[in-house]
Amino acid sequence: MTAFGPLLYNSVSHKVEPLPGGDVGLYVCGVTPYDTSHLGHAFTYVVFDVLVRYLRFLGRRVTYVQNVTDIDDDVLLRANKTGRDWKELGDEEYAGFRQQMSRLGNLDPDVAPRATDHMPEIQQIVERLIDKDVAYENKHSVYFDVKKDPKFGRLFNHSYDSMLQIANERGNFPADPLKRDPLDFVLWQGQKDGEPAWDSPWGPGRPGWHIECSAMAMKYLGETITIHGGGEDLVFPHHDAEIAQSENYTGVLFVHHWLHAAMVYCGEHKMSKSLGNMVFVRELIDDSSPDAVRLHLLSHHYREPWDQPLDAGVPTVELAAKLSRSLADAGDPSDAELERYRGAFLDAMANDLDTPAAIAEIERLSGSEEPAARRAAKALGQRVLGLTFAA
C-alpha cells in the first residue's frame, strides 16, 4: 500500500493534500432529526458514502461514524410546536432519514451514535475543560471561553465580528447574560422549564450543540481522527467549536483532514428546513429511480454549490436508463480486466473526488464494444459510486 492516498481538499489548510496512509477514521456530522430530509442532506451523505466506498475499494480500512444529534434546540422547539414528544419525533424522523439514505444506496455507518447515549463522555470533557480554565460555570450552565483559546476559529478563519454574526445566525444567543463573551458557546445548559434533563455536576440540564460531536468522535475514533466531514454550513461555528473543545481537552490535533460538502440551493436560497424550500429525496426517487438521483447528485463536484429548482425533476433519468441497458447484464470482471480499465476512473476519483469525471468515464466504458470494459464499468459504478444499474 502506498504511504499516501488520494488528493483531497483540506478545509483547514485550504489546499488539496494527500490523505495520510493507514487506517481511516471518518466522522461525519449527521442530521438533527426534526424534519424530513431533503436533497441537500442527500448530497452530503451520498458524497461521504462514495468517499467510504472509494477508500475501501483502494484497500483502506475505514471506520465510518455518523452521529445523530437527537437532543437539540430544534428538536425541542419542533416537538413543542407540534405537541409531540421530542424523543418520539426524533426517532421517527431519524428512522425516515436512514430509510431514505438506504434507498439511495448509502451504506450504513459502522457506528451511528446518539448524543443522548453519551452523557458521561460529554460531561467528562466539560469537566476537564473547566479544570483547564478554558470553560466556566455560571448558574448551572457551562460555557467555553473563546478568549482563552487564541486559535479559536482557525477553520473558518474570519474576523471576530464575522464569527459573531454567523454564530448568531446559527443558534448562538449573544445576549445570554450568563456569558462572559457573546461568542462563548454553551457546553452544558441548565434545565429550563419543561425541557428534558440529565444529571450533571452542574445540576440537571442538557448538552449544548457541538460538544456531543467531540465526545462521540473521540470515543469511537480516538483523539486524532483522519477525516471529519459534514455540510459546509457546519464549518462555523460547529466545527470550530469541536476543534476548540477537543484540542483543549486532549492537547493534540483533533482532525487531520476536514472535508465539507457544498450546499444545494433551491432558487435564490439555500435549501433548508426552516425556509421550507425543499426538494424531497423520497419524491425524486419515486419520480425516477435511486440510480438516477444518485447520478444527479454525483454529477456535481462535492465542493461546488449547485441549484435544484423546485419541480426541476431529475435530469439524469436518461443517463441512468442508458447505463442500465448497457450494464444490467454485464457479469463480474476478472481482476485483470478491472485493473486494465479502471485507470481513468481512479484518476478522477483521486483528484479530489471528481465524481463528474468518474461518471463520464463509466459512461464511456459502458459504451465500449469490449464486454470486459463494460464489466469493469459495472463493477466500478457499483462498488465505488454505489449505483445498482438495475433494470
Next chain:
RNA sequence: GGCGACGUAGCCAAGUGGUUAAGGCAGGGGUUUGCAAAACCCUGAUCGCGGGUUCGAAUCCCGCCGUCGCCUCCA
C-alpha cells in the same frame, strides 16, 4: 478574510511545453481617387511581477501584485 476565475499590443482576443506568439477593431504610413469615403497593402507584444521545474515556459509549480465573481438561517 475565504473560495473561484482571470491578468497576452490602445481595446477585444486565440493559444493548456517546442519553429519568427493567430485574428479582429482602433492608430500610423501607403496604393487607388478630382477631393473624401470604401477597398487593398504595410506597420505593433521583454505574454502582470519575481522565483522554480525543463534541453525548452504565455503554457507546469510556488510566492507576490491587480481585476472580477461568489461567500444565501445548524447537511
